[in-house]
Amino acid sequence: MRELHFITSNSGKYAEVSSILSSKGIPMVQRDIGCPEIQADTLEEVVTFCLDWLGSKEGAYLIDDSGLFIDALGGFPGVYSAYVFKTLGLSGILRLMEGVPDDERTAYFETVFGIGLGAEKLVFRGKCEGRISHEVRGEEGFGYDPIFIPDAGDGRTFGEMSMAEKNAISHRGKAIKNMMENANRIIEMLNQS
């Protein structure tokens, strides 16, 4: 069987995902190589472009991308979440949301995992609906966690939850679960001649 090359520079992320997929019999290896991220409207376009770009090379690749999509801001920051976090930060987002009433503060987090072998692809999604808080709350997690209140929770932000609590309802947790439930399709891809 081919190995599945998980493209990430984040060893913690690699350890988490590879332990889950390995338990399903999928041989994993970490690859810290760059992949161009395009400007696009959806995470799936970003992930698919990367897989196509890598497709010319030998091997099966796994990549993921995540983003926060805020309805009142036309989906901003979306696929640019990392860049916007770095430049505007949480305070910038809260400033843009000033005066927006509670029922219009809806947003969702999304994670997309993509696996590619040549031109063939598998895509697994996870989505978490919620709303943007009025202030920064909590110090757990990372990125936009302290301003995102998941609908499936009890009113706390992701920043106020333990990692286990968050993983049980998060976009990322759901995407990983989705991938696990389809491990047989991944193994089929890795085994094909």
Next chain:
Amino acid sequence: MRELHFITSNSGKYAEVSSILSSKGIPMVQRDIGCPEIQADTLEEVVTFCLDWLGSKEGAYLIDDSGLFIDALGGFPGVYSAYVFKTLGLSGILRLMEGVPDDERTAYFETVFGIGLGAEKLVFRGKCEGRISHEVRGEEGFGYDPIFIPDAGDGRTFGEMSMAEKNAISHRGKAIKNMMENANRIIEMLNQS
């Protein structure tokens, strides 16, 4: 001599640039084909990636990209200017700049033109320094013009200037001038065997 394929869906932009380059003896043709735009820190990276991506095909290509870089926002919206204009708009930028004093409202517009033939590239830049206004002013131009006050002007925003006034000092005007002054290098590239 090869033709220079200007990749743009904007016929007005094509007409402007092709009339100038044609007058220097450069044969031009408009190509309305897509080119992936990557997420990057600089316009040059965006333009260069597109040329590399096209490089596998036959022909010499011309593309351009522009952006507004605001110092107080860590360079935001930068290479994402079009997306941010579409989602947050001028009001979003002004909101992010609320309370920022005049001497910290510095920003610049930049345009980069790139020409590629196989692995070879020519890059021409134009930059226009200025600052962000406190309110939307004027209805000329497009994009961020009504909130950008160029240093080389008289205090009006680009949105309050005629196109001729703006072109004389703009990032785009400078980049085109830079390209015209190097027309011989472009012709050399188009003539090479």
